[in-house]
Amino acid sequence: MNKNVSWSRLIIVWLGVILLTFTAYRLVRIQTYDLQQDVMIQQDLVLDEGLLKAITNTTLISNDNFSEIRESLGPIPISDRSALKESGESFFQIFDTNINEQPLDQWMTLAVQNHLKINFPLTPEKSIDWEWALSGDKIRIQFRSELDARKDILSRKKQGKYSLQLGSFESEEFVTAVNWARLLTEEGYYTYLQKTEEKYNKKYRYRVRIGFFKNTEDALEEGLTIQESLGEILDFPKKFWPVIPDSREMSRELVNLKQPRNKPWVIELPSYLEQLKAFEDMARFAPLNDFSFLSRKIDEKSLDPESRLRLGFYETSKEAQLKRNKISRRWKVFKKARILRLDG
Numbered sequence: 001m002n003k004n005v006s007w008s009r010l011i012i013v014w015l016g017v018i019l020l021t022f023t024a025y026r027l028v029r030i031q032t033y034d035l036q037q038d039v040m041i042q043q044d045l046v047l048d049e050g051l052l053k054a055i056t057n058t059t060l061i062s063n064d065n066f067s068e069i070r071e072s073l074g075p076i077p078i079s080d081r082s083a084l085k086e087s088g089e090s091f092f093q094i095f096d097t098n099i100n101e102q103p104l105d106q107w108m109t110l111a112v113q114n115h116l117k118i119n120f121p122l123t124p125e126k127s128i129d130w131e132w133a134l135s136g137d138k139i140r141i142q143f144r145s146e147l148d149a150r151k152d153i154l155s156r157k158k159q160g161k162y163s164l165q166l167g168s169f170e171s172e173e174f175v176t177a178v179n180w181a182r183l184l185t186e187e188g189y190y191t192y193l194q195k196t197e198e199k200y201n202k203k204y205r206y207r208v209r210i211g212f213f214k215n216t217e218d219a220l221e222e223g224l225t226i227q228e229s230l231g232e233i234l235d236f237p238k239k240f241w242p243v244i245p246d247s248r249e250m251s252r253e254l255v256n257l258k259q260p261r262n263k264p265w266v267i268e269l270p271s272y273l274e275q276l277k278a279f280e281d282m283a284r285f286a287p288l289n290d291f292s293f294l295s296r297k298i299d300e301k302s303l304d305p306e307s308r309l310r311l312g313f314y315e316t317s318k319e320a321q322l323k324r325n326k327i328s329r330r331w332k333v334f335k336k337a338r339i340l341r342l343d344g
Contacts, residue, residue, distance in 0.1 A: 084109035084121045091260040104300045111294040118193040128188040140252040160212025164219040167208040174283035177206045216242040263313035264342045265320040278307035
């Protein structure tokens, strides 16, 4: 009996020692990781002296004292190339523009708002390092350099974790922000708009950003390149800076195809003959819903473009109707909006 008690105590003591050892090991690992992260960030912020001289008008600190709103040069023509078409069981499909020409009378997705982020699913001819790709049930941005990095043990250090902010526009200047984004995309940069979560002077702002960069030096060097090549066209500001996006902004996801399958109901606003008006409304109504998308098709007979704006996704028609009715109390245009089932 005593021997059994002794063995039980010995086992308990050994388990306690093992638990304490494991806990101490984890604490040391966490502290070491934090120190490594601090060192890595400090190294990232150490800039070459020559580069520092070249960017004397650039700040590394993200703030909301934005540069003066620039005059728009007018809408950049939306090219016929688009990465998404709206059809089929999954509703969104990648369209290979290198093989096919845009079909007439086919809805092509021009812009996708996912929470605070707006993406432009284009397939630029000058794509530097990225493309839109289907990954499981998601259409996402895919960087070739990151695919190579996955084979490396130190892949995390090779993946981009910085964006470069090039400009910021009030909601009334959303079309100008779109112009910037589309031109930068056509030049091969992964460009997106990030809406501020809070209002500044009672207005939301849309930040034009390109990504993603491994460190601040790479981001700033690219900013100087853009300033030199596109500065006059965009009336490019002298100040631009790297920012560290949050996880949602860093997400490579454009759209989760499970959403239109599981929640197939949307609110569709009356169609637009003027594309710029459609973009303006997209900015105006973005705070009302977590997801919206703007599309365009060309009439086969008249060759006139038509745009549409949809908000989604809703599990039932009743849910969509309740949302539409709530919004229409403030925005009368929603009284004319339709409730549609995507697979209907």
